[in-house]
Amino acid sequence: MKIGVKVLPRSEVLDSQGRAVEKTLAQHGKTVAACRVGKYVQLEIDAPTQEKALEQAREIASFVLYNPLIETFELEVVK
Template sequence: MTYLVRVFVSLKPSILDPQGRTVERALDHLGHTNVTGVRVGKLVEMTLSGEREAVEAQARELATTVLSNPVMEDARVEITEIAPASPVEAGA
């Protein structure tokens, strides 16, 4: 089976987010004065294939050892099964 894996990485709440603060100030200057608490993170998407349990374990490992710094960042993993392409879509 093939899965779309999304890893959402964000700074832990206790870590200052200068990029988020910059975005917040820019939004304020553009007239969006009701926006507060902006935090900026990253999204990593990848496709993994295999048995679901193995894919989940691999995705969690990648999220915490390669894609994020667990001292400063939180990582959340989302896994969605990708339906196999129909013969028409695959060009058969």
């Protein structure tokens, strides 16, 4: 089962990559209201049910994929 982990910097944390993308876009006339840059990790997990896979993915995300002090994450089931 494929589980996607979307990691984004918390809104109160300075997201320098996001600022850089915003600035570059603005300089080229492609303005966006906001931009945040994070990580996307796709895990392929062998689990009997979707719930078990999500549970394992949550555990793995908390273990190595994100820093709770500065980031948040969200899981999704990839079809």
